[in-house]
Amino acid sequence: MKRIIFYIFLLITSFVLQGTLFKTLSFGGISPNLLLVCVVSFGLMRGEKTGLLLGFFSGLLMDIFLGPFIGFYALLLMYVGFVTGFFHKVFFAEDLKLPLLLIIVSDISYGFLCYVLLFLLRGKTDILYYFMHVIIPECVYTTVVTILIYPLCLFINHKLETDERKRAIKFV
Amino acid sequence: MSPIVKRKGERFTLPGKYLLFILTIICCTLIAVTFASDIFNGPLNFAVSYIVVPYERGVSAIGMRLSQRKDELISIRELLTENEELKAEIERLQDENTRLMQDKYELNNLRTLFELDSEYESYKKTGARVIYQDAGNWFSSFIIDKGSDDGIMLDMNVIAGNGLVGRITMVGPNWSRVTGIISDNSNVSVTIVSTQDNAIVTGDLSAISNGFIPFSQLIDSDNNVSVGDKIVTSDISDKYLPGILVGFVSEINNDPNNLTKSGYLLPVVDFEHIEEVLVITDMKQQITKEDMNKAKTADSQ
Secondary structure, three states, X not given: OHXXXXXXXXXXXXHHHHHOHHHHOOEOOEOOOHHHHHHHHHHHHHOHHHHHHHHHHHHHHHHHHOOOOOOHXXXXXXXXXXXXXXXXXXXXXXXXXXXXXXXXXXXXXHHHHHHHHHHHHHOOOOHHHHHHHHHHHXXXXXXXXXXXXXXXXXXXXXXXXXXXXXXHHHHO | OOOOOOOOOOOOOOOHHHHHXXXXXXXXXXXXXXXXXXXXXXXHHXXXXXXXXXXXXXXHHHHHXXXXXXXXXXXXXXXXXXXXXXXXXXHHHHHHHHHHHHHHHHHHHHHHHHOOOHHHHXXXXXXXEEXXXXXXXXXXXXXXXXXXXXXXXXXXXXXXXXXXXXXXXXXXXXXXXXXXXXOOOOEEEEEEOXXXXXXXXXXXXXXXXXXXXXXXXXXXXXXOOOOOOEXXXXXXXXXXXXXXXXXXXXXXXXXXXXXXXEEEXXXXXXXXXXXXXXXXXXXXXXXXXXXHHHHHHXXXX
């Protein structure tokens, strides 16, 4: 229960910060993809089911406010969360390389899919431009932000897990 | 045995891949449904408007303050050197100012005479504050803090300063989404004021990073359109009110077909720093079925 409330709070907060605070702190009009960071880091820490549910709901939030049609970002982020969930098997709390690598790969593939589905299909073929001016800058900025946010997520996840373990013992 | 069958004494859990499959189908249905209609907009907009929007409002105020502080820090050094130069310039400008005041007086008189702005001024407008900008980096839309409760309706035009910003593309109870004319999925029908030729302005992500918006399909066989000409929204647009300033021609080229021209225009609105906008609450007159029937009966009589 506590965890669900925390997830809701996390998603709304990162969605709000992404469009307000980080838009004003953007470089060249590019802001980091905070929701992706949340989805990937919790997908990695908790497994594919958490990843895909978080991805679905964060995408839905984006769809309602900004999406071209409802369900588009939800579908995209859901698959990102699901795939990163598979890496839960090789997850170690001390390891920072894996989450960073996952963020880089997933942000680039997320951006690439956005480009293909929203731009290429409308005949905008200048792929190099979009790569150099949107996808790569967003990826770099997101990775930098991840270095700051990921330890925080790790800490909160650890707190929640010890709390849940205590409760489970109490029940028995 | 199927993994989703409930065994005795075990909590029911759905494996991830089944959940993924179900949600994928839901998403695809939603995309298909919203592509064709907008029945989900009502309830969903209502649901988020009481949780997310107040939060956005608060945080955007903080963010604005932070960005101002950032700008302040950057500008202090520049300001010191600038201060010296400016002091010298004040002297010169004061002299010029007195001369210009006289000109302005004359201009105002002329304006009232010609009533140049009369149409522009006559639109009813309402102010709104930008509380959220597009979280992705692909399109250029933003959320304002007024919605259907304040009388905002779909397709109302939005201006800032004295130029066109875009139009309302989604309305919630206390928020609405504005899609900018620079957004990659937006098209506006415009008129070149000097020649009354029509063209289409299309938002483009790669052009706006240089500060321009492309326009195309300009028919100008007499070569009368030149750089610096004023561009306003056209009479034939079905979403935009006529005569709203969009920008000025900055580059013009012949298309390969030699019939039409295309080029770039410089928008009058600073799209990077939009904080407050004006929503024009007058709508472009739409022909309803009733009007059509009336016209038909009038014809037959």
